[in-house]
Amino acid sequence: MFPNSKRDIAFPFLGSIFLFVVLFGGGLIYQTILGNGSAERLVTTMLVDAIIVIGIQIYIGNTGILSFGHIGFGAIAGYVFAVYAISPEEKLKRIPTAPFGLTETQVSPLLAIIIAVAVTLVFAVIVGIGLARSGAQSGSVAATVITLALLFVTHEVAKSWPELTGGNRGGVSFGIGESLSGRWPILVVLFGSLIVARLYGQSRSGRLAIAAREDNLAARAMGVNPLVQQMVALLLSVAIVAIGSSLRVWQIGSILPDRFFFDYAMLTLVMLIVGGRNSVTGAVLGVAVMTGARELARRLGQNGFEVFGIGLDEPPLDWIFRENLNSVVLGVAMVAFMIWRPTGILEDWEFDQWLYRKIGRGSETKPDRLSELETIPDATFTASDISVSFGGFQALTNAGITAESGEIVGIIGPNGAGKTTFVNVITGMVEPTDGQFSIDGEPLSGKASYQLSRSGLVRTFQNLRLFGALTVRENIETAALVAREHRSDRAVRDVDALMAEAGLWEHRDRRARELDYGNSRRLELARAAAMAPSFMLLDEPTSGMSDSESITMIEQVRHMAATVGAGVIVIDHDLGFITGISDRIYVFDQGKVIAQGTPAEVQANPQVQAAYLGSAAIT
């Protein structure tokens, strides 16, 4: 579950205490200084908002999918809570004809919250399936619209089903009877959600979700099924939002459809975005900053203020400082941050992780280089009679290769030879018209790319696909997390040792997006090796490299493959690199395998020379 218990459990726990103390303490100081009831209410509201924003952060932050629907889930929870918690006398006045005999039912607030969470989770599962079907991934537009639609449905139903909800009659909304006395339930839940959110972010599921957020395709190539992790994040997140929303209803003492609609969705989103949606620290910061900014705007808007003797309610300033200024502040903050700092104030910065790096981890010693495996487990990759046609164009005709573990097999061919199509077939991106491929007889054709990598065929990408916001170590850890679960029969190597092996030890805490080109290539190789693959498929590993870098790369690939006992299938158009690295070579031309053999044999083959240099070269 957690790769490193100190870093991923103890420090997040410490960090949660810190965030809790700062937020609640700040609120206490504020209300003590002002010493009035409205300040107290503001602080309570802020704490409840914080719970809901932290809940939303678990989904949006870890998956990168923008959701408006969490406030819709909040509406469901809020109404369920109200319907169960309200007293029968009160209900006879508000909803005398409620269905399912709900008018007579009353349970304790705690039980009502539990029911609210359960009911809301049922809806979350349904919506989650819809999101998965829509192919939701970071930034998905369709997914966002689905969540937006949910927000509208809940609002619409709340308005037009008065028998159950009391409808939209202003003033005759639910009165729960007794408002929340004392803040302790809010404080307990707030603290709990901080811990849950932080632990989830460091957990296996959280890590995999974040990897998919950073690069969905690369995550799948590392054996991650993003849809599963997104569902986990959604359910956890909705559960916290549901509890928070119940508390919100309890605290306010009533519920109206508009309380859980556009304005509140906007408020919570702005809080999350401003602080930095990718971090829980950011979410808490955003709640504090936006609560302050809105309160300031509200007070400035309530005329009668004077600054340096100039009345804010006199022209021309009255044009700015008027009532409802706080709602403009929300919109302006949103657009301004999107234009100038879309990742929010803190970006990916997390307090407890910073603290861990500063004081928590002690001295680390660079591990020794990995030794090559003494015995390499046998494995055979076979692709036979692969044909692909796009419309009328025959991209591949009966192409096939075999590769043994411990061996490096090169695939080469001029542009348009069908190399890329072949790679796309054996990585599950293109369905072949005909033919199969397998490892040790286990058929792999037709499997999704995350299943292929779990079966032992792990790829790298021609145009580098790292998890940019994750550090070097976290990139490799992600693959190791998957390997420990799905590749445990193989040599799953230590993450630190792999970093040292790839020459990345000094860069271990840098984010992958900050690495230079050569280091990025090496990180991709190390990440693939961390999957404990039977076969590594390297797609143009030297593209963009100089000749001398390519030569170094040959050694690194060889050694890295030997330490995990993997066979290597390498595709490149650089004849020098392929002949230098490969034990055997397949030459593709015009969709067919035209030659195979050792580098020397292939180089001597007249057909190969013709394909590479033109037929004139033969004569």
Place this chain on the structure above:
Amino acid sequence: MTELLQNLIDGLGRGSIYALLALGVAVVFGIMHLLNFAHGELITIPGYLTYWAFQNNWSWWTVVPLIIVSAVLTSLLIERIAFSRVRGAKDFTLLLTSFGVHFIVAAGFLLYVGAAVKPYPRPGWFAKTVSAGSLNVEVFDLVVIGVTIVVLAGTTWLLQRTMFGLALRAAASDFDTARLMGVKSDSVIRGAFALSGFLAGIAGVFWIMREGQMTPTAGIPPMLQGVLAALIGGLGSLRGAVLGGLVLGLAEVLLRSWLPVGIQNLTTGFVFVMIALLFIFRPGGLLSVPQVERV
């Protein structure tokens, strides 16, 4: 039978407005991958101008051009002020920018016009019907359908037969390549926003007439219908957007007439559920554009 026919015409009338809105959303989405949650502001801003114009004794003859022109200008202005600054940003950023723009405009109205409903007169012919046998058809629906056909024909001509249309379609299919081929990104993006504004302006004329009043948040329903219709049709497909609009309009009207009396209020909810089912079984929408995953 008569009832069905009447519902069909009613649904097509509604659907035509949605189709124009959705087409405007789709044009902008195609060009910069921006799903414009501020599309409804192309109706609220002209809507408040309509209120102002009637306060100053204008008539519908002069208000209609005012609505269309102001919708185009609003669209261009929003592009210039906000969207031009986030061109090429991540989808997440684009979505929230447009959402923020909606919110600023709505809050602006709240601040400077107030939350109160601002009414204005509907045109005299609005409530009239024509009868053919037992069939009673609203003149309004017929006008909407007729105008929409003409506008769609004109838009098709613009997209298929003009240099601008070619540039727009090229840029929508592959923006970078289109630029390399000499399509000016600024002018094609502004052209797309102008077209989007024009379509919203036409839809806005009818929407504003039908509503008879304006509120600060009146932009949300037309935005939502436009965005949903574009999504139902298949994001990225212009034909799909029009189809999606018509389907949405028909679904609303037919459902309202079929649902038992007690739960007619929940029509919108049912429409959303149907849309959700559509997405589950056909995630790409009705006319989905095949998305090739780039490695």
